[in-house]
Amino acid sequence: xxxxxxxxxxxxxxxxxxxxxLGGFLAVGTPETILDAIVEAGIDNLHIIAITSDYIGKGIGxxxxxxxxxxxxxxxxxxxxxxxxxxxxxxxxxxxxPQGTLMERVRAFGAGLGGVLTPTGLGTIVAEGKQIIMVxxxxxxxxxxxxxxxxxxxxxxxxxAGNLIYRKTARNGNPIMAMAGRITIAEVDEILEDEYIDPExxxxxxxxxxxxVLSKEGKK
Amino acid sequence: MTDDKRTHIGKRVALELKDxxxxxxxxxxxxxxxxxxxxxxxxxxxxxxxxxxxxxxxAEGQEDKDMINAGGGYITAVPGASFFDSATSFAxxxxxxxxxxxxxxxxxxxxxxxxxxxxxGKLIPGMGGAMDLVTGAKKVIVAMEHCDKHGxxxxxxxxxxxxxxxxxxxxxxxxxxxxxxxxxxxxxxxITEGYTLQxxxxxxxxxxxxxxxxx
Numbered sequence: 001x002x003x004x005x006x007x008x009x010x011x012x013x014x015x016x017x018x019x020x021x022l023g024g025f026l027a028v029g030t031p032e033t034i035l036d037a038i039v040e041a042g043i044d045n046l047h048i049i050a051i052t053s054d055y056i057g058k059g060i061g062x063x064x065x066x067x068x069x070x071x072x073x074x075x076x077x078x079x080x081x082x083x084x085x086x087x088x089x090x091x092x093x094x095x096x097x098p099q100g101t102l103m104e105r106v107r108a109f110g111a112g113l114g115g116v117l118t119p120t121g122l123g124t125i126v127a128e129g130k131q132i133i134m135v136x137x138x139x140x141x142x143x144x145x146x147x148x149x150x151x152x153x154x155x156x157x158x159x160x161a162g163n164l165i166y167r168k169t170a171r172n173g174n175p176i177m178a179m180a181g182r183i184t185i186a187e188v189d190e191i192l193e194d195e196y197i198d199p200e201x202x203x204x205x206x207x208x209x210x211x212x213v214l215s216k217e218g219k220k
Numbered sequence: 221m222t223d224d225k226r227t228h229i230g231k232r233v234a235l236e237l238k239d240x241x242x243x244x245x246x247x248x249x250x251x252x253x254x255x256x257x258x259x260x261x262x263x264x265x266x267x268x269x270x271x272x273x274x275x276x277x278x279a280e281g282q283e284d285k286d287m288i289n290a291g292g293g294y295i296t297a298v299p300g301a302s303f304f305d306s307a308t309s310f311a312x313x314x315x316x317x318x319x320x321x322x323x324x325x326x327x328x329x330x331x332x333x334x335x336x337x338x339x340x341g342k343l344i345p346g347m348g349g350a351m352d353l354v355t356g357a358k359k360v361i362v363a364m365e366h367c368d369k370h371g372x373x374x375x376x377x378x379x380x381x382x383x384x385x386x387x388x389x390x391x392x393x394x395x396x397x398x399x400x401x402x403x404x405x406x407x408x409x410x411i412t413e414g415y416t417l418q419x420x421x422x423x424x425x426x427x428x429x430x431x432x433x434x435x
Contacts, residue, residue, distance in 0.1 A: 025269045025306070026292040028285065051269075051306060052348075078345025079292065088343075096344065099268065100310030100352035107307050120314060120355045123386035126347075166303075169295075170286040172270050173306040203305075 002162040002186075002209045007037035010185050010213050014043050014150055017070070021106055021146075021177040022050040022060060023153035026079060029170030030059035031154040031187035033216045038063065045070040049106060049146055051099060051173045053077035067091070073146060075099035098126060101143050103176050108145035110179030110208075115144040151181025154215070155204065158188045159196040162206025171203065178208045185211040189218030221249070221365055225395040228412065231256045232393050233322055233363050237263045241319040242312075244268065244353055247291035250322035250363050264298075266318065268349040270309050273301025290349065313349065314356035321357035323350060325364045327379045330426040332389040332401035334362065335381035347384065354388040366394035366423050373425040375399065375406070396420050405429050 011034065014020070024030030038046075039062050046069050053074055054061045063069050064083045071093040077083050086092040097105070104116040117140035121127050131142040153174040155164040164186060166174060178184050186209050230252030237243055237257060244266045245251045254276075257263050265274040267289040274289060275296035283294040304312075312318060325336040334354055337347040354360050368374055375392060392399040397420050398410040408428045411420055417434060 025290075026288060028269075028288050074346060076346035076348040078343075078348075084343055084345075096346045098347050098351040099306070099349040100314050100356075103307040103310055118314065120352045120385075122355075124351065124383045126351065168284065168286040168297075168303055169267070169270050169288055171303055171305055175305040176307045 002158075002206065002212050004191070005211050005213060007033045007187075007213050008041070010034050010211060011037035011041040011043060013183065014038060016043055016045045017047070018043070018150055019047045019148045020049065021148035021151040021180045022048055023151070023172065023174035023177045024050065024052075024054065024059050025169070025172035026052050027054040027058035027061070029154045029166070029172050029174055030054060031152045031185075031213070031215070032059070032062075034152050034185060034187050034213055035059065035062045036216075039066045039068065042066070042068070044068045047071045047073075049073045049102075049148055049177075051075055051102065053080040053083045055079055056082050064092070073097055073102065075102050102146075103173060105143050105146040106148070106173075106180045107176050109147050110176070113145055115142055117141065118143055146180070148181050149183065151177045151179075151184040153178045153184065153186050155186050155188045157190050157192055157197065158186065158209070158212050159192045159206075161196060162209040162212065163197045163202040164188070164204035164206070164209065165197055165201060166203055175204045178204045183210050184208055185213060187213045187215045189215050225365065226252050228395055229363050229393055232398065233361060234258070236361060236391065236393075237261070237320060239263070242266060242272065242317065244313065244318050244321045244357065246321070246323040246350070246353075248324050250324060253322060253363070266309070266312065267295065268306075268309050268313060268353070270304050270306060271295070271297060271301060272304070272312070273298045275301070310349070310352050313352050316356055316358055318353070318357045320359045320361060321353045322361045322363050323354065325362045325374065327374050327376055327381050328362050328389050328392055329376045329379045330401075330406045331378075332387045333379045334360070334384045334389050335379040336384050338382050340382065350384050354385045359390050360388050361391045361393060362389050363393050366396040373423055376425045377427070396423060399428065402429070407431070408434055
């Protein structure tokens with residue numbers, strides 16, 4: 001069962017060189033309160049797994065601005081000049097991964113799989129150095145699971161069982177990242193006190209959630 | 221690009237979208253097609269960050285911070301829309317459930333190879349969802365200007381930039397022409413009014429198969 005902690009306590013758990021699976025897409029559905037606490041604590045040499053690189057001053061951009069990021073696995077970084085500059089200067093090592101492949105590699109780790117087979121990237125530089133496996137006459141790339149120490153995600157509401165629901169397109173990669181952290185910390189707008197989320201509508205079952213932080217942006 | 225060209229390409233792309241199609245429009249020029257769907261035709265738009273049933277942009281002041289498309293622009297949802305996580309979104313894309321995807325491009329060649337995600341030595345923003353989209357969509361339409369901003373052809377014998385995917389393009393729609401990728405090569409289907417065959421041929425490096433009716 002989850003424990004309710006402060007953003008500062010969440011940040012204190014994360015050590016330099018941690019691998020972090022970060023929810024969100026272009027800074028929608030990013031756990032901004034936890035990210036602020038990591039910046040405040042100055043935890044550095046982080047490896048970040050995320051779909052996009054958000055913007056300067058928002059989402060992963062906060063960590064990049066504070067020079068806390070050592071390496072990234074992302075599908076896109078066209079919206080954040082600071083990360084581009086740090087990649088170009090060699091401060092940040094980057095692996096660009098097709099978005100669908102990234103999600104499945106993260107999901108694979110959370111689901112106890114060693115990797116996935118995908119046709120995406122065949123015949124391109126993405127396939128360089130990777131094993132090609134034929135199934136039923138079709139070629140696929142073997143893409144290994146991506147492990148992470150922590151998943152930092154953003155949800156809308158939690159109940160006392162740790163079940164989560166999201167809001168609109170702020171769901172994005174969050175439910176996948178939630179499965180993939182050895183420790184998953186969810187930042188939420190609200191924890192329901194007097195009711196549980198209808199089991200039919202739960203998106204992330206509480207078993208995936210170890211800690212919950214109340215968002216500064218959420219309902220008081 | 222002039223508004224005229226943009227509108228022309230958007231209208232022509234829209235003609236390719238059939239009633240009941242599920243469609244993913246790339247960022248930029250391809251989104252123009254959504255403005256020209258004929259009255260009474262139901263086309264459902266996906267955005268790969270996790271929505272099927274994208275509606276028009278909201279009125280100013282009505283934006284919802286949790287409602288964006290994959291380009292970061294604010295959107296609305298149409299009745300019947302659904303939200304889903306990113307793995308489901310790409311299961312939809314890669315699993316051949318999307319009828320049509322429309323993307324911009326840097327280069328296309330006569331084998332239907334597509335290069336639209338990186339220029340070596342320049343800034344590399346990343347492929348985002350493009351590689352999955354062109355691998356998984358049932359039909360891939362490239363919507364772009366016929367030549368680059370320096371006037372150089374973008375429809376080539378062979379792509380010189382790193383590929384997004386090989387053999388994936390079905391149809392190319394530009395301000396000058398509509399070109400179909402066939403097993404025999406690039407078939408010139410239409411020349412836009414106001415352009416001559418010679419102008420199209422000059423602006424195209426690839427060999428074009430020209431049917432008699434267009435000669």
